[in-house]
Amino acid sequence: MKAEPRCRLETLALRKQLIGSSCRLFFPEDPVKITRAKGQYMYDENGNKYLDCINNVAHVGHCHPEVIRAAHQQNQLLNTNSRYLHDNLVDYAQRLSNTLPEKLCTFYFLNSGSEANDLALRLARQYTKHEDVVVIDHAYHGHLTSLIDISPYKFRNLDGQKEWVHVVPLPDTYRGLFREDHKDPASAYASEVKKIIDQGHQKNRKFAAFFAESLPSVAGQIIPPPGYFQKVAEHIHKAGGVFIADEIQVGFGRVGKHFWAFQLQEDFIPDIVTMGKPIGNGHPVSCVATTRDIAEAFSATGVEYFNTFGGNPVSCAIGIAVLDVIEKEQLQDHALQVGSFLMELLHQQKEKHPLIGDVRGAGLFIGVDLVQDQTERSPATKEAELITTRLKEEFIMLSTDGPGRNVLKFKPPLCFNTKDAQLVVDKLDKILTELEMGNT
Numbered sequence: 001m002k003a004e005p006r007c008r009l010e011t012l013a014l015r016k017q018l019i020g021s022s023c024r025l026f027f028p029e030d031p032v033k034i035t036r037a038k039g040q041y042m043y044d045e046n047g048n049k050y051l052d053c054i055n056n057v058a059h060v061g062h063c064h065p066e067v068i069r070a071a072h073q074q075n076q077l078l079n080t081n082s083r084y085l086h087d088n089l090v091d092y093a094q095r096l097s098n099t100l101p102e103k104l105c106t107f108y109f110l111n112s113g114s115e116a117n118d119l120a121l122r123l124a125r126q127y128t129k130h131e132d133v134v135v136i137d138h139a140y141h142g143h144l145t146s147l148i149d150i151s152p153y154k155f156r157n158l159d160g161q162k163e164w165v166h167v168v169p170l171p172d173t174y175r176g177l178f179r180e181d182h183k184d185p186a187s188a189y190a191s192e193v194k195k196i197i198d199q200g201h202q203k204n205r206k207f208a209a210f211f212a213e214s215l216p217s218v219a220g221q222i223i224p225p226p227g228y229f230q231k232v233a234e235h236i237h238k239a240g241g242v243f244i245a246d247e248i249q250v251g252f253g254r255v256g257k258h259f260w261a262f263q264l265q266e267d268f269i270p271d272i273v274t275m276g277k278p279i280g281n282g283h284p285v286s287c288v289a290t291t292r293d294i295a296e297a298f299s300a301t302g303v304e305y306f307n308t309f310g311g312n313p314v315s316c317a318i319g320i321a322v323l324d325v326i327e328k329e330q331l332q333d334h335a336l337q338v339g340s341f342l343m344e345l346l347h348q349q350k351e352k353h354p355l356i357g358d359v360r361g362a363g364l365f366i367g368v369d370l371v372q373d374q375t376e377r378s379p380a381t382k383e384a385e386l387i388t389t390r391l392k393e394e395f396i397m398l399s400t401d402g403p404g405r406n407v408l409k410f411k412p413p414l415c416f417n418t419k420d421a422q423l424v425v426d427k428l429d430k431i432l433t434e435l436e437m438g439n440t
Contacts, residue, residue, distance in 0.1 A: 088313045
């Protein structure tokens with residue numbers, strides 16, 4: 001006999017009773033109970049439809065039928081580990097290799113972005129025989145202990161910075177050390193990396209990697225200045241380290257112009273790339289791509305790398321289906337076109353509303369930086385929270401990021417369209433007008 005569906009408050013009470021309180025909810029004062037989703041829309045238990053502007057995991061759209069079909073069909077045949085030969089594993093690796101620079105030709109499959117980043121760290125250390133890691137301020141790379149240690153966003157609230165971790169300034173040309181009026185912000189920010197490396201060498205530290213999100217997300221939807229990664233790569237390679245590009249938030253065509261966000265930095269190729277979140281459209285899959293030399297150095301230990309579920313036939317079938325949908329529905333180009341349209345609308349709002357200090361982004365990865373003062377650029381944290389709450393009341397899901405929690409972040413499923421963009425901006429315009437008139 002099918003149990004009666006619980007009401008939202010009953011579910012909330014059980015969650016408080018059974019689930020760790022550090023596992024937080026969106027809108028904790030009035031959480032939403034989502035029971036189903038389709039495309040770029042989510043539905044609560046009362047059937048209310050919410051426009052999802054933040055779920056970059058459901059990359060090709062919630063519950064995409066082709067992805068579901070691929071999972072179901074493979075589940076009916078076989079799901080096991082990668083110690084047996086299976087075409088799905090090699091077919092998927094081959095498909096991914098077609099999207100990447102030629103030198104990134106060896107793949108490891110895992111189950112989460114955190115697992116992928118942890119393995120990338122191991123690969124770098126084994127290849128270089130060094131320990132230390134350079135990371136960008138406010139970065140977040142995952143929830144494992146090894147990754148908390150290289151995530152200033154987390155470790156500053158926990159045990160602090162380890163001796164082997166070196167933090168460089170966020171390459172933010174809006175509110176960072178070197179801003180939009182600087183003649184060469186890329187070189188200036190890269191010089192900060194060289195300075196940190198030089199200081200480390202004076203203490204006999206040896207560097208394994210520079211580890212960075214291709215577009216820092218938690219740090220506030222940051223677009224590093226062109227040329228920054230190339231110059232940083234020179235510095236870290238000279239120090240005997242490798243460059244790791246974390247594409248977990250921003251890969252698979254989201255940025256529109258390119259399939260991978262690191263490709264926004266012209267003529268730049270990282271040594272290791274990590275993938276997660278959108279790769280399986282909600283199914284737990286992740287991947288590390290690297291060079292043959294780095295992979296062989298890892299194998300040279302004689303210690304097997306085995307991941308029970310990594311690369312299983314079902315996960316690979318899903319991964320292939322996601323790539324098929326991106327290609328068939330031309331979602332990379334769609335992200336470019338819709339993202340450009342949304343950026344233009346948001347720039348118009350910036351001209352109209354003094355609360356908007358900056359609009360930045362690439363494709364459907366966009367940040368709206370809210371400020372209390374256009375000159376001082378002080379974060380409008382309270383206003384940002386109020387705006388996301390009001391948008392929720394209008395059945396639009398949007399959230400904030402950045403050190404000041406003042407950046408409205410847009411990372412919707414790639415099926416998000418121009419009509420959706422217009423709706424969100426119209427609602428945002430109305431709320432900003434009310435705020436400025438003191439009516440909210």
